[in-house]
């Protein structure tokens with residue numbers, strides 16, 4: 117994995133789309149939390165599916181934000 121997901125808890129509306137798409141990476145508690153790793157493509161797909169744009173995707177080595 118070269119990407120890291122970061123969840124903005126204040127923006128998360130807790131609908132669970134990220135967990136539905138990538139349950140090995142995200143779990144919905146009061147808000148979504150990151151629980152593990154997964155393929156970059158899946159991580160990006162989950163971020164893009166988030167209706168609240170609450171998932172930022174960071175490139176691990178450079179620290180650059182790749183989404184949104």
Ligand code: SF4
Pocket residue numbers: 123127128129130131132133134135142144147148165166167168169170171
């Ligand atoms: S998809 Fe977005 S709004 Fe929905 S639970 Fe995940 S982080 Fe929160």
